[in-house]
Amino acid sequence: MRGRILKESIDLFDKKGFSKTSIQDIIDTIGVTKGTFYYYFKSKQELLMDIHLNYIKELLAEQEVIFNDEYLSNKEKLNNLISLIIKNIKIHGKSARVFNREFRHLDDNQLKLINDYRKEFRIKLQKLLGEGIEKGEFRDDLRCDIVIFGILGMVNRSYNWYDPDGEVSEEELVNTYMDIILNGIKKEEKTALINEKIIENHFTA
Amino acid sequence: MRGRILKESIDLFDKKGFSKTSIQDIIDTIGVTKGTFYYYFKSKQELLMDIHLNYIKELLAEQEVIFNDEYLSNKEKLNNLISLIIKNIKIHGKSARVFNREFRHLDDNQLKLINDYRKEFRIKLQKLLGEGIEKGEFRDDLRCDIVIFGILGMVNRSYNWYDPDGEVSEEELVNTYMDIILNGIKKEEKTALINEKIIENHFTA
């Protein structure tokens, strides 16, 4: 029962939003009564917190697995993490949207906890980037935090427009994002620039 | 009066969210009575729609100016547009957040209109990218739509974390984003490649 309530709530919160979904909506969908809901959840807010916790904890666990895989380079880990997020859309898109939209309805304590988890996820990514820089996989002249915020913004936004059953496959999306992130969209005129610098260096050297 | 209501509403909607802000909250902040609110706005929803329209229309107008500047390359236009969005945070950050968070509370007709405007902004960016590709400013092997969604995701997300008065200046943020978008974060291993080619050329020269 608890599971069904969670599942249907996520559906409704995703479809109508938290504040526009009433307990009545939820129990009507399932076909039980108010008492039943309050037997399993102390309040509507606690239900929302539950959804948040389930989501972020699972995400962190999956992140952890990728992190601890010692056979992967940092670039590969980054790739896998982006892949993880994108492939989550199909499986957990609803939860993800609820997670990213409705946190405002948590109370201060709940929000604090969720934000800590959220930060944990982000910090780990920053660490990944930092280590990658040290290993020479990534450029060292950009602020890690901004870069990670940018990457997350880019990738997370797909929850709001990407249709996993549409014409763009998950692989293509992941590859495109990785390509942008790693190489940018500029036509390689930089070759010329670099060229000049190199030549210059040649002379000054 | 109308203007004051708009201003304070945006403040409150940004701070507490649309559904948790009551008309009472708004009028208490301003120090008028309910009747006054309803003299200027037909409903809470219409107020929200007003905020949305003001925001998107101004944004489109500013986009238009940049677009029509014939002295700029497409890359420069892209740079200016990103700069426009980032610098908007300071001036219109609240409206922007309300715009990006609360559209769900509009009714179907209102949402349709807003989404049309939203799309217009995005499509213009895609056209900018497309033309840039034709002119050889950008790579031609990536889907324009995905790229633009990615860029917008990256940039728009800053509304939620970037503090214009913090340690990172607006210019640095814009430059970082432009750099990532244009060049990616990968260490120039391709430099090596290019280097080699150059050296090779040296020799063959």
Next chain:
Amino acid sequence: MRGRILKESIDLFDKKGFSKTSIQDIIDTIGVTKGTFYYYFKSKQELLMDIHLNYIKELLAEQEVIFNDEYLSNKEKLNNLISLIIKNIKIHGKSARVFNREFRHLDDNQLKLINDYRKEFRIKLQKLLGEGIEKGEFRDDLRCDIVIFGILGMVNRSYNWYDPDGEVSEEELVNTYMDIILNGIKKEEKTALINEKIIENHFTA
């Protein structure tokens, strides 16, 4: 102006009812502002009272004319009064409906006054009937008050269903009502009864 407000109010009160018609509705129809309305009428209720007074006073005046016509028999007067009411539908149907439906929105004092006028109209009819009885024009075995209530109910009801521009002419309606009132709808089997009495009389004679 005052006249226009009265006219449009009657229209709206008839169409939508008193309580569902707002001052705003009225002034919007006319194209003036609230101040104008309150310049001519102290309150919405006073406007309603005005409508009531205009209606009942004119009706009483017209009743008076018929009453004082010494060339008419009481039956003819009754006929003319019914005709008056029916023909009023075309001219004053809206006022009449407002008068008969919305008096509940007057306050106690206003209602008292209106009810006195209403009663005056009814009592005059009863007097007409009473005199007719004395003169042998009408039966003397029925309670005058009930009869008049009945006649008024029958006739006034037409305000709610009769369409003066429909297939039944005003004359036909008046004649039908007069016929029912005077003769009833029974097939003259009473002839037989009377017959018997007559025959009996024959014998006893």
Next chain:
Amino acid sequence: MRGRILKESIDLFDKKGFSKTSIQDIIDTIGVTKGTFYYYFKSKQELLMDIHLNYIKELLAEQEVIFNDEYLSNKEKLNNLISLIIKNIKIHGKSARVFNREFRHLDDNQLKLINDYRKEFRIKLQKLLGEGIEKGEFRDDLRCDIVIFGILGMVNRSYNWYDPDGEVSEEELVNTYMDIILNGIKKEEKTALINEKIIENHFTA
């Protein structure tokens, strides 16, 4: 509870009118809270609709019983139906008045349904009259629809003035109405006419 709300609402709607009776008035009378009201009724309007439906459905059911009594002549059925309406005053006078006054507050769909029922009641009476005419019980030179409208107007109006506990008994009222409807109020000058015919018949016999 639902029943109590219905009962007290009818009382209040009769006494003060629908629009001047607030939900607060209703629940104060009963001594419950607003939530209770809305647990049983979706809206004030739905409550009104309920009252209308209860009233007209019961009336139609009772009409049906009289209609289907094959031992009664049409005249007797008409008499019983009028008696039904009059005797209803004591039992259902309040509902009846609400039914006849407040239908304007129903929405279009509700009104359509109620008017269909209303028409059903009227059409049945017309059929009764029509059959009576064929059987020779009633005159055949009057329009059935006008006659029925007239009778209903006469009888229904009593809801607004008749006091079942006053000096006129229900039987007397029914008999008076039936007498007017069947025989009219004219002094039998027609007797003379009939007389002459009879005498004439005597001679020709």
Next chain:
DNA sequence: GATGAATGAGGATTCATTCAT
């Protein structure tokens, strides 16, 4: 485990009316 009647605080909205200009 589950029911569902009852609560009551809170919220959006309406509207007749006033009044300074």
Next chain:
DNA sequence: GATGAATGAATCCTCATTCAT
């Protein structure tokens, strides 16, 4: 005569939550 901004009380309605059974 006329305006229209501002009032504020009243009203309908929603909904998370409780609790006796």
